[in-house]
Amino acid sequence: MGTNILEIHGLSMHYKIGGMLLGTKITAVDHIDLTLPGDKPQIMSIVGESGCGKTTLAKMILRLLEPSFGEVLIEGMPLSFYAKRKNKKAFLKKVQPIFQNPFSTFSSRKTVDTYLYETALNLDVAATKQEAKGIITEVLKSVGLDLANVAGKYPNQFSGGELQRISIARALIPKPRLIVADEPVAMIDASLRMNVVNLFMKLKDEYNVNFIYITHDLSTAYYVSDYIATMYRGNLIEYGKAKEILNQPAHPYTELLLESIPRVGKKWNEDMKLPDLESKEYGLHGCKFAGRCVYAKEICRSTKPGMLQLNADHQVLCFKHSGYQVAAGEANIGVNTAATGNHSDLSL
Numbered sequence: 258m259g260t261n262i263l264e265i266h267g268l269s270m271h272y273k274i275g276g277m278l279l280g281t282k283i284t285a286v287d288h289i290d291l292t293l294p295g296d297k298p299q300i301m302s303i304v305g306e307s308g309c310g311k312t313t314l315a316k317m318i319l320r321l322l323e324p325s326f327g328e329v330l331i332e333g334m335p336l337s338f339y340a341k342r343k344n345k346k347a348f349l350k351k352v353q354p355i356f357q358n359p360f361s362t363f364s365s366r367k368t369v370d371t372y373l374y375e376t377a378l379n380l381d382v383a384a385t386k387q388e389a390k391g392i393i394t395e396v397l398k399s400v401g402l403d404l405a406n407v408a409g410k411y412p413n414q415f416s417g418g419e420l421q422r423i424s425i426a427r428a429l430i431p432k433p434r435l436i437v438a439d440e441p442v443a444m445i446d447a448s449l450r451m452n453v454v455n456l457f458m459k460l461k462d463e464y465n466v467n468f469i470y471i472t473h474d475l476s477t478a479y480y481v482s483d484y485i486a487t488m489y490r491g492n493l494i495e496y497g498k499a500k501e502i503l504n505q506p507a508h509p510y511t512e513l514l515l516e517s518i519p520r521v522g523k524k525w526n527e528d529m530k531l532p533d534l535e536s537k538e539y540g541l542h543g544c545k546f547a548g549r550c551v552y553a554k555e556i557c558r559s560t561k562p563g564m565l566q567l568n569a570d571h572q573v574l575c576f577k578h579s580g581y582q583v584a585a586g587e588a589n590i591g592v593n594t595a596a597t598g599n600h601s602d603l604s605l
């Protein structure tokens with residue numbers, strides 16, 4: 258077994274909104290634990306409806322946000338190590354982002370190849386422009402593009418799909434261990450989404466790189482993933498090997514999500530017909546999904562579930578699988594969440 262590529266321990270993010278005195282806290286990420294093994298390159302998808310905390314989680318992994326509690330380790334190294342100025346470059350060599358909107362990744366006033374050269378030179382991947390050119394040619398080729406057709410052009414001279422492929426090429430330059438892609442296909446025509454997602458599958462072996470693929474687009478997530486993390490209102494509610502989760506979804510919410518992906522490229526927001534119980538869920542002490550769950554019993558409304566390990570490859574945050582009992586050693590999430598602050602939970 259190699260070192261885990263990613264470990265997340267008790268990670269929480271509380272946003273303060275409103276004034277200092279009368280403001281409230283939003284728990285955008287609620288005490289998440291997660292491990293992505295590093296024995297071979299993996300694609301882990303993070304799925305969940307809008308506002309469930311996917312971007313907040315991604316930003317903490319990318320060091321763009323400081324967690325309120327908990328820690329993230331990349332290949333065994335805590336992110337706090339990279340906070341020192343001299344280690345910042347080392348982080349970008351290891352972890353690279355791809356953002357949702359390729360048109361805002363690149364400034365409209367700079368040619369896109371400028372970014373590629375800057376990345377290669379600034380991260381010490383190449384010592385000279387000539388050396389950088391060789392590397393850039395190679396990464397562009399890997400995403401199906403030719404430097405001769407890219408050089409000297411501005412972002413508006415490319416389609417969204419092409420530009421996203423260029424941002425993937427840029428991310429590959431330092432040969433990172435992990436690429437975090439937050440909704441990378443959301444701005445791309447549905448017909449072209451699979452091309453980008455297929456690229457992830459090809460690149461993971463070619464570059465020995467792991468991907469975190471954050472998406473609304475469940476059909477691509479289930480197609481591409483080795484691991485799937487489902488989030489619901491700040492909680493990780495189900496996590497494990499994609500095959501396990503596809504064949505035997507354990508959380509009622511994941512079951513619903515799976516039922517709602519009949520068509521490629523369709524967002525579940527448009528598909529899912531869930532009762533709007535937002536206001537009722539505000540005061541919940543128990544499972545955040547209980548108000549919507551057909552299996553919910555009293556314990557689900559009164560007690561926070563803890564993560565239950567169903568087998569080596571599959572875990573779920575749901576009482577249904579422990580016979581509606583608090584399993585031994587299971588209640589720690591509720592306990593820890595209570596201990597991490599007296600917040601009013603408005604992440605719902």
Ligand SMILES: Nc1ncnc2c1ncn2[C@@H]1O[C@H](COP(=O)(O)OP(=O)(O)OP(=O)(O)O)[C@@H](O)[C@H]1O
Pocket residue numbers: 272273274283284285305306307308309310311312313314473603604605
């Ligand atoms: N800077 C911020 N200040 C206050 N609240 C925030 C901030 N950023 C996000 N939130 C809130 O935190 C929660 C999680 O937001 P986040 O953007 O992480 O969700 P998401 O799953 O990425 O959603 P989407 O699918 O729409 O991108 C939401 O309730 C959101 O309104």
Ligand SMILES: [Mg+2]
Pocket residue numbers: 311312313
């Ligand atoms: Mg988001």
